[in-house]
Amino acid sequence: MSQNRGNRRNYHGRSGGRGGSGAGGGGGGRRGGRDGQNAGSGSSLDETNPIIQSFRGYARELDAKHDRHERIVKCSRDITIESKRIIFLLHTIDPRKNNDAKVCEEAKQRLENLFRNQFFIIAKELRGQDAYQYARAYTHGMQEFIEAYSFYEYSSGQDISHWQVVQEKLSYKHDATPPVKQESTNEPNDSTTAEVATTAEVAEGSDGQAEAESPPATTNESQATLESVCLLQPLDFVLGLGDLSGEIMRKCINGLGSGQVDSCFGHCRFMQDLYRGFLSVSSARSRDFTHKMNTLRQSLVKSENVCYNVTMRGGEAAKWGGGPSDEAFASFVGNSNFEAAEEDEGVYF
Structure with a gap:
């Protein structure tokens, strides 16, 4: 009995798959027709549809955000590397060599270069954006820089600066630069691509590191002056x-x-x-x-x-x-042969 039922099920399944005369066959034919229509409609989308245009715009905004995030991360890595080098430089201060003034001056110049270059690039990238969305992109570089900057102030005998003082140094006023024209395959009304072109001003140097124009000392009155800020969170x-x-x-x-x-x-x-x-x-x-x-x-x-x-x-x-306290210690101990005893001492574990 069970074998006959299995044969009947197989028969109706085959007839439905072939689009036969049974109820299963009719259903198979209708499903096949709908699949064919969907395949034909998926090959060509209506680009004039407002929903399609909206999602195209969302995709461009996400691409612009991700590209900006990667550029900020690259600057943060450069800041981290340079800050570690400055810390190593400050550890070379030796009072016996009397090189503290020279080392501190070199460290100061390298810190100023970070203010003028990498942080200026990040400030321009954050202009017109929500800075808190990109705060995690450069938080490690910022912490390493604060460590190097405060260590420089400590080594040079200065007081540790307040965070608002450092925040003022991370605020820049510069002239408005014209947008860089770039060829794009997107629609001509792509405002997001033009906005990305204005912020993407990082040029690759011969040594593979990012180079940027420092903020000009004098501004031209005929051009608009913009203000860019690199956010320094108190944390x-x-x-x-x-x-x-x-x-x-x-x-x-x-x-x-x-x-x-x-x-x-x-x-x-x-x-x-x-x-x-x-x-x-x-x-x-x-x-x-x-x-x-x-x-x-x-x-x-x-x-x-x-x-x-x-x-x-x-x-x-x-x-x-x-x-110079060796002699005083020797006289305190009362050992006249202090230097000779030092030569005979070994290392014990």
């Missing part, structure tokens, strides 16, 4: 200061190795004040802020351990640095 500024703690900790340890014992306590006090300020911020609901707090605490503990060792074993720490 990015605070996170950049959190990264500064790692550089101060490294400077503290290097000061102990070079014999500048007194500077270790100054670095430690600065980090304690910085950590106290971070503790006063209790309303920051940010995962990055919590991570920076943990890093700052670890750096502070390392600096305090250095100062503790200097205090408890002060003579030995000064002796390691090779400073």
Whole structure:
């Protein structure tokens, strides 16, 4: 019985697929006809349809946004690389070589170049746009720059600037540049493509890095003056200061190795004040802020351990640095053969 039912089902299925005389066959013919009509209509769309035109415009807007995002990310990477190089440069300051003025001047010039070039490009890209939509595109570069800028101010003996002071330096006034004409396969009324052409002014140099025109010092009265701002969020500024703690900790340890014992306590006090300020911020609901707090605490503990060792074993720490306190430590210990004993000492683990 079950075999006969299976044969009847197979028979009706084959007749429907062939468009036969049965009910299944008629249904198969109607489905085939509708599929043919849909295939024919999908090959050619009505471009004059307002819905089609609207979605074409949405696609162009999304493409323009993604292209702008990628250009900002590229500038952010250049800022990150240059900021790290400036930090490494500032770590080469050695009081024994008396090169602090030369190194700080070079670091200042390189920071000014970042203001004039990469940040100016980002400011022009953000003009007329919602800056908060692209904030995550350059947040890492901004934090690294704040770290380098604040480390330069600390190394040169200046006070750490307020975030509003840095924000004013990231505001530019420049002349309106005419839009660059580009060939496009889109419709002639493509306003979004023209807008992208005005902002895409990044030129590739011979070294593969982005080059841009610096904001002119004088403006022509016959041209309209535009104002572009690179947004600096307060959270990015605070996170950049959190990264500064790692550089101060490294400077503290290097000061102990070079014999500048007194500077270790100054670095430690600065980090304690910085950590106290971070503790006063209790309303920051940010995962990055919590991570920076943990890093700052670890750096502070390392600096305090250095100062503790200097205090408890002060003579030995000064002796390691090779400073002028070796003779005083030798007289305090009462060992007349201090230098000879130092030559015979070995390394014990």
